[in-house]
Amino acid sequence: MSLLAACLAPLAHAQEGGTAQRLPTMQLQAGMHNIQAQVANTPEQRQIGLMFRRDMPAQEGMLFVFEQAATQCFWMKNTLLPLSAAFLADDGTVVNIVDMAPQTLESHCSAKPVRLVLEMNQGWFAKRGIKAGSKLRGAAFR
16 A cells, blocks of 8 residues: 555545544643643544534644654645644654645645644644744643
8 A cells, every 4th residue: 555545545534424523632831821632642533633623712722642753744634724733842842833724635744753743723823922942841741
C-alpha cells in the first residue's frame, strides 16, 4: 500500500461517519491562558481530529499525541473550521505554528520531528503573542 493510500484510507472511513468526535480533555496553559484540549491519541482519533465540527469555543482545542517524534503533517479535508496548529516539542516548546484553511488538502508540516500538535481556532496563538519558542505547560509535556 502506498503512503498516499495509507493516508487516504482513514479519511474515507471518517467521511462515511460525518460526525464530530468528542474526546477526553486535559488542561494546558499558554502563559496566563488556559486551554481545554481534547486529546487524540489513537490512530483513529488522530485521523478524524476536528473533522465535521461546526464551531469550537475560544479556549478549546485538540491535542494530537503521537507515539514517536516525526515530521507531522496535517490537512483540512472535511474540517469546517479555520484552524492554527502549533507543533510542540516534548517539553511544550512551540516549534512552529501554521494557519490552515478549511476543507483543503494542502499539507502543513512541522519544521522538525515532534510528537505533539495542538490545534486551536485560527489566530488563537497570534492573538495571544504565542509563537515559535513560546512554552506551553500541562501534564502532556515532559
